[in-house]
Amino acid sequence: MLCVDPEHGGLEENDAIKTRLAAQEPYGRWLEDNLQSLDTGEPDETVMPDPVARQSAFGYTKEEFTYVLRPMATQGKEPIFSMGDDTALSVLAQSPRLLYSYFKQRFAQVTNPPIDHLRERLVMSLRSYLGPPAPLLSGGPDAARLVQLDSFLLYPSGLDTVRALGTPFASSDLDASFDVADGASGLRAACERLAEDAERAARLGASILIVTDRDAGPGRAPIPALLAVGTVHHHLMRRGLRGQTSLVVETDEAREVHHVVCLLGYGAQAICPRLGMASIRALASAGHLKGEAADGRGAQEHYVKALEDGTLKVLAKMGISTLDGYQGAQIFEVIGLDADV
Incomplete structure (x- = not known):
């Protein structure tokens, strides 16, 4: 300089x-x-009584447990597969797929990666901030009035701590589910209601909006987490309120690296993959994990490490070194979705 x-x-x-x-x-x-530093929480060692029903509702498969979740929990990194993807595009598939599968990560098409996330880890960060950011060019102490998270991934206990924050970090839960009796048409109405709830909460002073599918169950279907986050993010942008709020996602749907980077790319600033962690605990309690991951605590720590490491790899492919450069950037190619979506 x-x-x-x-x-x-x-x-x-x-x-x-x-x-x-x-x-x-x-x-x-x-x-x-x-600046208020907040811990991301501790692994929950309570085993969910019957996770199978929720796993079925959110599209978990036996293949995912065997080839994705178990390696993440035992090795602390993403599983390695052969190159290439010869499966049908999601829009042409015979069976329904998660919304994330319609999104393909873009990357810098150069001979060598822009950043080596293993050897150049020093210049990369997954730190995230919650709370209303000050205008970019403003000075003064208000610019530092934020909640700092060392990672965007929250354990359930960490999310509870976020919910307990008071002014100026008041939070509001936004229900991302709808009545099953409303059928397929109920999804559009639910998204409209979700957007209105987010706008109302922001105008009433909530600076942290928590999009949650916790209430999904036998009588209520979940809005796909990516659709819910994108709906809130873009609606608040159109209303000029996005800069006053932070988006946190509590979801039973996201469990893989691609899922969390999609959520980050469409506006999420922190994510609690609740059922993913509960499924890891269930694998450990059933004796399906070995070594350090044999107990639920170690398995969850490995799982979070795998998600973080995979996210760093995705950022590095685009030459992005800090998480805030990826949040809301929408660096994806979308195949098979209508423009309204």
């Missing part, structure tokens, strides 16, 4: 510029007084 200023001494080099700017305001004190 160089600065040429004839009126105040001519040429300034990198260190001099940064020293001068850093001394202009008490930035350190502003951070100490206003």
Whole structure:
């Protein structure tokens, strides 16, 4: 960095510029007084009594448990498959698929990856912030009044802590489910209702909006988490309210790396993959995991590590080093979905 200023001494080099700017305001004190660091929580060791019903409702398959979730829980990294995907496009498939499968990650098409997420980890970060951000060019201590998370992934206990935050980080839950009796047409009405609920909560002062499918069950169908997040994100943008809020997702649907990066790409700032973690605990309690992952706590920690490492790899493919550069960027190719979706 160089600065040429004839009126105040001519040429300034990198260190001099940064020293001068850093001394202009008490930035350190502003951070100490206003930035609130929040723990992402601890693994829950309580086993869900009967997870099979919810796993069926959210499309879990035996293949996923064998080839995806179990390796993530035992090895702490994504499973490796052969190159290529010769399955039919989701829009042409005979059986229904999750909405995430219609989205393909884009990447920088160069000879070598823009960032090596293994060897250049020092320049990458999954840190996320919750709360109403200050205008980009504003100064003052209000710009530091945020909640800092070291990772975008929250354990259920960490999400409970977010819910317990008071002003100025008040939160509001948004129900992402609808009555099964309403049929397929009920999905559109549910999305419209979700958007209205989000706008109302934002206008009433909620700075953290939690999109949750917790109430889905025998009588209520879940709105696909990606559709729910995108609905809220774009509606608030159209109303000029997106900059006043943060989006958190509590979902039983997302369980793989591609799922969480889709949610991040369409506006989520923190994610609690609740049923994914509960399924890992169930595998451990049933004795299907070995080594450090044999207990539910270690298995969940490995699972979170695998999701984080996979997210770093996706960011690195686009040359993005920090999570906030990917959140809401929508760097995907979509095949088979109507423009309204």
